Amino acid sequence: MNPFTFLSPTRINFGEGTAAGIIDALAELNASNPLIVTDAGLFANGILDPILAEFTNAGLGSPTVYKDVPSDSDVDCVRKGIELGRAINADSVIAVGGGSVIDTAKVINIGLSVDGDVLDFEGINNLTDPLKPLVCIPTTAGTGSEVSAVAMIKDHSTGKKLLFGSRFLYANVAILDPSLLLSLPPRLTAATGMDAVTHGLESYVAMTTNPMSDSLALQSLSMLFTSLPQATKFGDDIDARAQTLLASTIAGVAFTNAGVGIVHALAHTLGAKFSIHHGVANSIFLPHGLKFNIEAAAERYAQVWNYLCTAASNQTSLNEHFSDKFVAEADPTKAAERLLDAVKTLTNLCLLPTQLREVGVPELNDSDVADLADTAMTDPAIMFNPREATPEDLVSIIKGAY
Numbered sequence: 001m002n003p004f005t006f007l008s009p010t011r012i013n014f015g016e017g018t019a020a021g022i023i024d025a026l027a028e029l030n031a032s033n034p035l036i037v038t039d040a041g042l043f044a045n046g047i048l049d050p051i052l053a054e055f056t057n058a059g060l061g062s063p064t065v066y067k068d069v070p071s072d073s074d075v076d077c078v079r080k081g082i083e084l085g086r087a088i089n090a091d092s093v094i095a096v097g098g099g100s101v102i103d104t105a106k107v108i109n110i111g112l113s114v115d116g117d118v119l120d121f122e123g124i125n126n127l128t129d130p131l132k133p134l135v136c137i138p139t140t141a142g143t144g145s146e147v148s149a150v151a152m153i154k155d156h157s158t159g160k161k162l163l164f165g166s167r168f169l170y171a172n173v174a175i176l177d178p179s180l181l182l183s184l185p186p187r188l189t190a191a192t193g194m195d196a197v198t199h200g201l202e203s204y205v206a207m208t209t210n211p212m213s214d215s216l217a218l219q220s221l222s223m224l225f226t227s228l229p230q231a232t233k234f235g236d237d238i239d240a241r242a243q244t245l246l247a248s249t250i251a252g253v254a255f256t257n258a259g260v261g262i263v264h265a266l267a268h269t270l271g272a273k274f275s276i277h278h279g280v281a282n283s284i285f286l287p288h289g290l291k292f293n294i295e296a297a298a299e300r301y302a303q304v305w306n307y308l309c310t311a312a313s314n315q316t317s318l319n320e321h322f323s324d325k326f327v328a329e330a331d332p333t334k335a336a337e338r339l340l341d342a343v344k345t346l347t348n349l350c351l352l353p354t355q356l357r358e359v360g361v362p363e364l365n366d367s368d369v370a371d372l373a374d375t376a377m378t379d380p381a382i383m384f385n386p387r388e389a390t391p392e393d394l395v396s397i398i399k400g401a402y
């Protein structure tokens, strides 16, 4: 067995109503004056109200809320957040939102905790000391950022996503309260959920996979195949919301310890260039990445497939959504093809687009596609992919996904 390290230091509080425990979570971290980071839409629809009420009830007054995070957050937004956090002398950061909010909060926390320009810490392992306490309260079920050691922020001047990766970027606490997801619309439920499915599948076949991340990846996938179509169709089903939320966090721990792959490399590149939601971009590239990898990872995909089949025999809801598809298969390549088929079915059940042309990507000439492929070749995600890809391979996947 290959040597590996596994780290997941974030405390997880899971359950309906757990967001109300925010004051206790802060107290345990010796903090009481947080900067709360969120976005305008979440603030307007009252998702933060129960959390803010806890501060009033505890006699802590009204905490400062920075609510200007756009989808695909950028460096300017981070800088403004740092300015606000410094002005109030924040002793901690709380993120309440999707991956965009959480990633922004992580990078704001760098600016609040260390001297120098935040961009000096871009890249992998450029932090040397612990940051201020960070509590993440996800309102989407997909990115796993609440348990990951990375944050991605767009640089509008280059149109690229900047990666910050460090063990000091782990949140101290992740509060998983499924009631905060009840307002998430079907399309975003589906798209964020497919991000989590991609984390599960890519981490299971990644070059640096290990038995601990494997077990988490399999668990997250069986939960997502069951609950994602349900949560997409019936957004007020709190059990389905709870399953997708927990599964996305589990997949987050898996990919943080095993890596992702070619699908994320392409989703990061085209997502940043054409402002495609991260989950939608993953969902479009997932069948193409899976097909490309079959010749190198058929056995691994077959293990996923046969695990899902066993899970399906215990869960009628899996069979309900996939009729009689979940039948175990001994031949690895055939099993991998069945998995590919099931991923396509899942995407269709979730009513997600399957082609780049459907999400506003303009017609691309050969030189545009070659440039995109070259950029994706430099994305760190690709080094974990089980099959080595050439720029020509990426060109053909991008064209196939168009």
Ligand SMILES: NC(=O)c1ccc[n+]([C@@H]2O[C@H](COP(=O)([O-])OP(=O)(O)OC[C@H]3O[C@@H](n4cnc5c(N)ncnc54)[C@H](O)[C@@H]3O)[C@@H](O)[C@H]2O)c1
Binding pocket: 039, 041, 042, 047, 070, 071, 072, 073, 097, 098, 099, 100, 101, 103, 139, 140, 141, 142, 143, 144, 145, 148, 149, 150, 151, 152, 180, 181, 182, 183, 184, 185, 188, 192, 195, 278, 279
């Ligand atoms: N750090 C990591 O480990 C990691 C991993 C994967 C993705 N990401 C990043 O995460 C970002 C995407 O995050 P996301 O997919 O969660 O989407 P998002 O954070 O961009 O949110 C999308 C939209 O959903 C809305 N929304 C969020 N929660 C809602 C709720 N409960 N009810 C109603 N509306 C709600 C938001 O207001 C926003 O308009 C990308 O920037 C991506 O790069 C980070």
Ligand SMILES: [Fe+2]
Binding pocket: 143, 195, 199, 264, 278, 282
């Ligand atoms: Fe992702």
